Amino acid sequence: MINQLSTADIIVFLIYFVVVAGYGIWIYNQKKKAVTDTKDFFLAEGSLTWWAIGASLIASNISAEQFIGMSGNGFFVGIAVAAYEWIAALALIIIAVWFIPIYLKNKIYTMPQFLKIRYNETVALIMAIFWLFLYVFVNLTSILYLGAIAIDGLLGGQYLHTVMVALAIFAIIITLGGMKVIGYTDVIQVGVLIIGGLATTYMALTLVSEKFGLGSDAIAGFKVLMQDAPDHFHMILDKPTADSPQEHIDKYLILPGILMYAAGQWIVNLNYWGCNQYITQRALGADLHTARTGILFAGFLKLMMPVIVMLPGIAAYVLHKNGHLPQLTGGMDGAYSAVLSFLPSGLKGLSVAALTAAIVASLAGKANSISTIFTLDIYKKYIKREADETKMVWIGRLTVVLSMIIAVMFTWEDTLGIGGAGGFTFIQKYTGYISPGVFAIFTLGMFWKRTTGAAAVAGILFGFAFCVFFNEFAPTLFGNDTFFYTAYRNNAGEYEIPFLISMGLSFFFTVAIMVAMSFAGPKVHPKAFHHEKGMFNVKPITVVQIVITLLILMALYVKFW
Numbered sequence: 001m002i003n004q005l006s007t008a009d010i011i012v013f014l015i016y017f018v019v020v021a022g023y024g025i026w027i028y029n030q031k032k033k034a035v036t037d038t039k040d041f042f043l044a045e046g047s048l049t050w051w052a053i054g055a056s057l058i059a060s061n062i063s064a065e066q067f068i069g070m071s072g073n074g075f076f077v078g079i080a081v082a083a084y085e086w087i088a089a090l091a092l093i094i095i096a097v098w099f100i101p102i103y104l105k106n107k108i109y110t111m112p113q114f115l116k117i118r119y120n121e122t123v124a125l126i127m128a129i130f131w132l133f134l135y136v137f138v139n140l141t142s143i144l145y146l147g148a149i150a151i152d153g154l155l156g157g158q159y160l161h162t163v164m165v166a167l168a169i170f171a172i173i174i175t176l177g178g179m180k181v182i183g184y185t186d187v188i189q190v191g192v193l194i195i196g197g198l199a200t201t202y203m204a205l206t207l208v209s210e211k212f213g214l215g216s217d218a219i220a221g222f223k224v225l226m227q228d229a230p231d232h233f234h235m236i237l238d239k240p241t242a243d244s245p246q247e248h249i250d251k252y253l254i255l256p257g258i259l260m261y262a263a264g265q266w267i268v269n270l271n272y273w274g275c276n277q278y279i280t281q282r283a284l285g286a287d288l289h290t291a292r293t294g295i296l297f298a299g300f301l302k303l304m305m306p307v308i309v310m311l312p313g314i315a316a317y318v319l320h321k322n323g324h325l326p327q328l329t330g331g332m333d334g335a336y337s338a339v340l341s342f343l344p345s346g347l348k349g350l351s352v353a354a355l356t357a358a359i360v361a362s363l364a365g366k367a368n369s370i371s372t373i374f375t376l377d378i379y380k381k382y383i384k385r386e387a388d389e390t391k392m393v394w395i396g397r398l399t400v401v402l403s404m405i406i407a408v409m410f411t412w413e414d415t416l417g418i419g420g421a422g423g424f425t426f427i428q429k430y431t432g433y434i435s436p437g438v439f440a441i442f443t444l445g446m447f448w449k450r451t452t453g454a455a456a457v458a459g460i461l462f463g464f465a466f467c468v469f470f471n472e473f474a475p476t477l478f479g480n481d482t483f484f485y486t487a488y489r490n491n492a493g494e495y496e497i498p499f500l501i502s503m504g505l506s507f508f509f510t511v512a513i514m515v516a517m518s519f520a521g522p523k524v525h526p527k528a529f530h531h532e533k534g535m536f537n538v539k540p541i542t543v544v545q546i547v548i549t550l551l552i553l554m555a556l557y558v559k560f561w
Helices: 006-032 038-043 050-061 064-076 079-105 112-120 119-155 161-173 179-211 220-227 246-254 257-262 266-275 288-309 310-320 331-340 347-383 387-410 423-432 435-447 453-477 499-517 542-560
Strands: none
Touching: 006 161, 006 179, 050 179, 050 288, 050 347, 064 079, 064 119, 064 246, 064 266, 064 288, 064 310, 064 331, 064 347, 079 257, 079 266, 079 288, 079 435, 079 542, 112 119, 112 347, 112 435, 119 161, 119 331, 119 347, 119 387, 119 423, 119 453, 161 266, 161 347, 179 220, 179 288, 179 310, 179 331, 179 347, 220 310, 246 542, 257 266, 257 499, 266 435, 266 499, 288 310, 310 331, 347 387, 435 453, 435 499, 453 499
């Protein structure tokens, strides 16, 4: 474990806390007269700039599971894990050009509302309840638990519950101010996250350079990584053969080479960024150009995220491989913390602040989404229809507090077993099973006028069933090598299909069932969206943003293919 923080580290961290809290209070006071408006509280309607939207998207997305989990995957697999970040940049282009215009044109404020307008109340209610349980018992709990574990490790490993409560309180303070406070404080949060993360990466590369006798040169350190671990700098993993070692098979099960780009990688990213209240909420209160610019700005920032959350893991791998990282404990998930142990006083405090910024921003964003869905899609519709704006804002605030209390209760003794599964795995396991069905009902609902409500219900149920089937039963029932998939022996000696491939297969069969069912309905569903001519057109400046992102992405893949 890392030694306790020095006085300089504590001072740096306290400065961060005071600046974020003070700025949040100032933003709140600026809008104090409007806090009884639900659209202002939940969406910050019309008040977030493009850079605030983009920063808030990244701050909400990057949390302890990325710093710890993705760094760990960088340690084990290498740069191939950057696909999650770089394909997200492409996904955000698709969301900005085609998804957001539909949401804004139809005045969509919540994802259940979208399902009600396009399908029916049954579909909306089913998904509202599901999302509430998922956000509270999977996302909120895992972010809080993994974040507390990470920061507690930096403090010496003796303050887990204190850190847990402090993170929850900090997140509540920010969330109670509404989406505008969250959005603008996220600008500071993402700034601290990027500066602290880049500082950690720089120190890790410098350390590698020093340990290999090349002086304090970060560029030389990066070259050492590429020379000493060339297998860690390939985006596309080769398909295992009969002679492949178990380690390569385990890597392929996580990131199944070129096939993942034709299957689950797109579903993961498009569903997360385009059909997720937690994310889309930041852009739903803006005008189209502002929303698009903010989303594309977030996509540009995603291109640099692997430098922050993945490179330290590869550095830890090279150091550990050559005997320079004896303090590494806990396997690959301990890689990031082990690297932080080398940071000097002050910089370690900045790294703690970066971690805290990521965790608090994610907790605040998730709590606000829980509050929004419960208040607008459950309370207002089914509990108290006559509730006025002021009442709903206070119900929203109460929901924030209660959801955070529940999260603390379930993470206090790790009741859900997050630590056993690993926070990143825990989230992927429970959200991944529902992603194909949700993405299918959203995309077909947006772009195919024939899709029916019955098909949407079937999509939810069959999407989940197919994921369970392909992940748990298909190899046993149909063998390990079929036309649709190849299963590989994992560390436990059992055969499994790479999860991203299972997700792609589940999506394909779910869409097939939904299409077949919809053909039994009218050619144009009464609730189908009608797209106006030109609604997907983009301004020249937006085209420039898209082209720049695509060129950078192309260069990265050409370099590290």
